[in-house]
Amino acid sequence: MSWVSSYFASSVGKKSVMALTGLSLVGFLVVHLVGNINMLIGSDAFNHYSHFLLSFEGIYVLEAVLAALFLLHAFFGLMIAFQNSQARPDSYSVQTKSGRGTTFASSTMPYTGTIILIFLILHLFDLKFGEHYSVPNEEGVRDIYKLVLVYFSKPLHVAWYIIAMISLAIHTSHGFWSAFQTLGFSHPKYDGFLRKSSIAYAVLVGAGFSFFAIWAYLQHGGNV
């Protein structure tokens, strides 16, 4: 095996890929969340923002990178979870919660991750590849604003969205800190700060994205 493949086959190598892709996704979500603010400004702002992104030359490259980040992260995540289930063939009869180490978030990473993965596929299917409304009088500009309001006018869509965002918050509340630990950033000086940031980030994305879904629901599909 070459040194590169043996690195990525190793436990620490795989984990470093998870951490780097995970942190990139963490960054992407911030950009996505900030972009959503355009929604509050109005339909023009949101549609033009979306049009601006899509008319960018290298958008396909960026989209491919983003897709690769998700796929690599999910692939290694599920592989690690599977290998770990093999590492202890006979489980313990007693599992006590000593209150030291392990949290709900840390022990459910593969499950919250899978919910996010399913959510993502549906999210792209329903919105990015969803109904194509056009903005009247503006050649080639998609009315994504209308689509968001129509989509979130259904309570079921809002409920599923919020469930997914809660999973995302749980996932990142451990993941954010965990990625730094994996990448070797761990020191008593800033470990407490990273832990708190991890929770703060989780609350920000969880509540932030849910807010937009609820806000969109309250617009009643745009026909008030």
Next chain:
Amino acid sequence: MSDEMTLYLQVWRQKDSKSKGGFQNYKVENVSGDMSFLEMLDMLNENLAREGKDPIQYDHDCREGICGACSCMINGEAHGPGKKTTTCEMHMRHFNDGDAIIIEPWRAKAFPVLKDLAVDRSAYDKIIMAGGFIEVKYGNAPEANSMMVGKEVADFAMDNAACIGCGACAAACPNASAMLFTAAKTTQLSLLPQGKVESKKRVQSMIKKMDELGFGNCTNERLCEAACPKGISIISIARMNREYMGTLLKSDY
């Protein structure tokens, strides 16, 4: 209150590594709070021997917390409820009269059960054999102070050298990962001048061996540091990860 306790044990009994094991119930009377956990088991074994029954097999050696032999899960916690204690160091005063105590062996693919509570921990030795030593010749002990080592660095190396290889980290880890052990054993050497020279080669071969032996991947659950009788922290894991990631682009030469 009498200081003699009666305890109800459920102990894992398994004939050999090939047989299927199961729990057996035992009642132990007249347990004093001043006894260690192993002395309590000795008392039970004496009773069993007197009754002509097969005594419970468990590992032990030093009985003072330095050899790391006394492995077992007590009520779901490695080495029992005491913080920074091995089974041999734990006193029965941590328990109350009438308590039920469930005792299991370490469970991990890499630590097969040999008999009852005794497991084969030689996987840890194999990780050491893969590079947990210094190969370069240093000659005689050098002149004091000819090699400068900062106090904090020396202390941190010493904290890691406190590892007794008991297996509690992998046993407590939900992923049966041996990262804390491997991290302690690489860290104690890499931080000091004699060990530094081979640090990249060492971390590569020790992690490779750890993976080959069937230990799981660390997901930063932190149960290892909670279980470690020597209080070794996952800061050492982060340090080892840094060193390992460095091997992607650099080598020792």
